[in-house]
Amino acid sequence: MFTAPYHYTRAFAEQLDGQDELARFRDEFYVNPDSIYMDGNSLGLLSKRAEQSLLRVVDAWKTRGIDGWTQGEHPWFYMAEQLAALSAPLVGAAADEVIVTGSTTTNLHQLVATFYKPEGVRTQIVADALNFPSDIYALQSQLRLHGLDPAEHLIQVQSRDGRMIEEDDIIAAMTDEVALVILPTVLYRSGQLLDMERLTAEAHARGILIGFDGCHSVGAVQHHFSQWGVDFAYWCNYKYLNSGPGGVGGLYVNRKHFGRLPGLAGWFGSSKDKQFDMEHRFVPAADAGAYQIGTPHIISMAPLIGSLEMFAEADLTRLRRKSLQMTAYMMGLIEQELSGMGFTIGNPRDDQRRGGHVSLEHAEAARICKALKESGVVPDFRAPNIIRLAPIALYSTYGDVWDTVQRLKTIMTDKLYEKFENTRDVVA
Ligand SMILES: *Cc1c(COP(=O)(O)O)cnc(C)c1O
Numbered sequence: 001m002f003t004a005p006y007h008y009t010r011a012f013a014e015q016l017d018g019q020d021e022l023a024r025f026r027d028e029f030y031v032n033p034d035s036i037y038m039d040g041n042s043l044g045l046l047s048k049r050a051e052q053s054l055l056r057v058v059d060a061w062k063t064r065g066i067d068g069w070t071q072g073e074h075p076w077f078y079m080a081e082q083l084a085a086l087s088a089p090l091v092g093a094a095a096d097e098v099i100v101t102g103s104t105t106t107n108l109h110q111l112v113a114t115f116y117k118p119e120g121v122r123t124q125i126v127a128d129a130l131n132f133p134s135d136i137y138a139l140q141s142q143l144r145l146h147g148l149d150p151a152e153h154l155i156q157v158q159s160r161d162g163r164m165i166e167e168d169d170i171i172a173a174m175t176d177e178v179a180l181v182i183l184p185t186v187l188y189r190s191g192q193l194l195d196m197e198r199l200t201a202e203a204h205a206r207g208i209l210i211g212f213d214g215c216h217s218v219g220a221v222q223h224h225f226s227q228w229g230v231d232f233a234y235w236c237n238y239k240y241l242n243s244g245p246g247g248v249g250g251l252y253v254n255r256k257h258f259g260r261l262p263g264l265a266g267w268f269g270s271s272k273d274k275q276f277d278m279e280h281r282f283v284p285a286a287d288a289g290a291y292q293i294g295t296p297h298i299i300s301m302a303p304l305i306g307s308l309e310m311f312a313e314a315d316l317t318r319l320r321r322k323s324l325q326m327t328a329y330m331m332g333l334i335e336q337e338l339s340g341m342g343f344t345i346g347n348p349r350d351d352q353r354r355g356g357h358v359s360l361e362h363a364e365a366a367r368i369c370k371a372l373k374e375s376g377v378v379p380d381f382r383a384p385n386i387i388r389l390a391p392i393a394l395y396s397t398y399g400d401v402w403d404t405v406q407r408l409k410t411i412m413t414d415k416l417y418e419k420f421e422n423t424r425d426v427v428a
Contacts, residue, residue, distance in 0.1 A: 008336050013402035016329070022314055022322055022393055029242075029395040036377045036400045036407075040392035041216060041357045044242030047394075049306030054244075057302035074305060076298045077272075081289060083301060084250070086308035090241075090316060091214065091233065092224035093252050096287035100237070100250045100301060101268075104215055105134045107234035107251040108182070110291050112142040113263020115209050115232060116180050123148060126173045126181045126208075128165045129156040132188050135213055139182060163190040163346045163359075170194075171202045178208050185223070185233075186216035186355030189382050191347035193221060193355045197228045204229060215239055218250070220323055220356035220393075222316050225252050232257070240356060240392070241311070243304040248297050253288045266293035310394065319393040324351050326391040326401055330358050333405040341412045346386065357390035367420035369428075371411045377404050381428045 017023060030046045031037065037045060053074070060072040069077045085095035102110065116125065125139055140150040155178070157170050165187065174181065181203050186193050196212055203210040211232040217223065219240030225233055233252040237243035253260075262269050265282050269290045274283040284290035311319070331345055347359040362368055362385060369381040380388050391401050411417055 008333065010399065010402050013329075013398040016325075016398040020322065020398070022318055023397075025310060025314055025394045026397065028310065031395055034376060036404055037396070038389045038391060038400070038404055039378045039380050040242070040395070041220075041239050041388065041390035042380050043238055043245060044219075044240060044307075044392070045395060046244065046303070047242055047307055047310060049310055050242060050244065050303035051306070053304075053306035054299070054302040057298060057305075074302070076296070079298060079301055079305075080248075080268075080292060080296050083304050083308065084288065086305075086312065087218075087237075087250050090218055090223070090308075090311060091235075091250075091252055092222065092228075093226045094255065096289075097226060097255055098250060098252050099288040099292055100248055100304065101292045101296065102234075102251070103246075103249045104213065104234055104236045105138055106293075107249050107291075108135055108138045108213070109142065110262065110264050110293070111211055111232045111234060111251065111253075112139065112180070112182070113145075114260055114291065115211065115257075115263075116142060116146075118146055118148065118153075118179055121177050122179045124153050124155050124175075124178045124180075126155045126157065126170070126178050128170070128183055128187075129158045130163075130165060130187050130189060131156075131184055131213070132215070135182065135184075163187075164192045164348065165194070167195055167199060170199060174203055174206045174208055176206070178206070181208055181210040182213070183210070184213045184216065185218075186221065188216050189346075189386055189388075190359045191216070191355040191357045191388075193217065193348070193353050195353075196223070196225075196230060200228045200230050216355050216357075219311065219316075220320065222320055226254065229256075230254060237304055237307075241304065242307045242394075244300070246300055247304060248301045251288065251291060253291060255287075258287055258290075260290075262291050262293075264293055268292040268294055268296065314394060322393040323356050323391070324354065326393070326396060326398065327354060327356070327358050329398060330389060330391060330401045330405065333402065334358070334360065334408075337405050337409050338412065341409075356392075357388050360387040360389060361385050362387065364417055364422055366424050367417040367422045368408070368411060370420040370425075371417040372404075372407065375407045375411060375416070377407055379404075381424055383424055383428065 060068040083100040084098040214235035218235040238247040344361040
């Protein structure tokens with residue numbers, strides 16, 4: 001542990017790495033020695049344990065064929081539930097309130113199809129104006145399925161400064177016409193962490209259900225969904241949880257809602273002992289398993305087995321502490337080393353309100369990102385002007401943070417960004 005003021009030398013960064021209680025986990029990842037990875041909030045790196053669990057599952061297919069469903073080290077028929085039990089501590093839920101299934105977007109569809117019941121004047125869904133587009137598209141289409149016009153029934157709480165959403169503004173939007181509130185836990189651009197406990201209490205005081213998108217917080221920030229009484233949540237596992245591109249997502253349903261018929265039913269939502277009765281009367285699982293739809297994507301789930309084992313060992317409290325220290329250190333370095341170069345730190349400074357990444361704004365952000373990539377740093381760019389930098393507690397070092405800021409400094413001082421166009425690539 002260290003406290004500000006930091007020393008602005010590489011030796012100090014190395015000293016912090018020397019004291020890092022999580023340092024041993026870096027060796028468990030495939031970290032490219034020639035590159036500094038600051039994009040683990042978009043796609044986490046592969047760990048050796050995730051690779052091993054994937055290979056074990058492929059081997060079960062190779063050696064057992066169909067019997068892999070019920071036999072071997074990780075019988076596929078129970079894998080979603082087993083992974084849910086490993087995920088539950090990360091979101092503050094009981095094992096049976098979680099299921100690993102679907103993707104962020106399909107899980108949102110499932111949950112809105114299940115929980116959005118417009119009735120009388122209560123027809124609106126409240127979201128925010130800064131959320132990830134896929135969530136908004138899903139909400140618009142769910143409203144249309146009810147024959148409702150999204151322009152009227154989807155209320156997007158506006159940002160006052162283009163970065164943050166004020167909780168007071170969200171609460172003010174919770175009127176008698178609102179049926180459901182859907183919000184991100186952490187905003188994907190600015191990294192603002194919303195006060196989920198407060199928002200849940202305010203929604204419930206008005207008879208409104210509330211669900212959260214945990215894509216940018218699960219694996220980085222502690223949650224207490226059950227204790228807070230959150231109705232439901234959904235997230236992806238390929239960002240901070242390192243489960244690989246397109247890795248299967250997760251969802252949470254508070255046990256007070258167990259027994260609600262899934263809006264989108266399928267045979268894998270069946271009670272496990274009934275599923276193979278093959279009857280046309282659907283008998284849903286008694287828990288969050290009911291919200292599964294079809295056959296689980298076993299191969300895309302397998303890396304999560306090894307990955308979640310590491311989260312259990314590393315302990316989320318320690319991961320969060322290091323993540324906050326790394327982003328604080330990065331912000332300190334940015335202020336010290338890059339002042340007067342046109343950068344603005346767009347994320348909250350307060351530890352209570354900051355997720356896992358630094359949101360650095362600059363008018364030339366698109367081409368500064370390209371120059372960073374050329375210099376061996378992997379950031380990501382979010383239109384129109386944001387460079388997201390995410391030092392990851394499991395595998396990034398304070399030395400990485402130091403080097404990233406130094407390379408940014410060189411790029412600005414030598415105007416290395418000028419040889420690139422200030423436009424985004426197809427995948428930014
Ligand atoms: C990453 C992310 C998604 C991606 O959804 P997929 O269904 O996995 O493609 C959706 N919403 C948010 C807020 C995200 O951060």
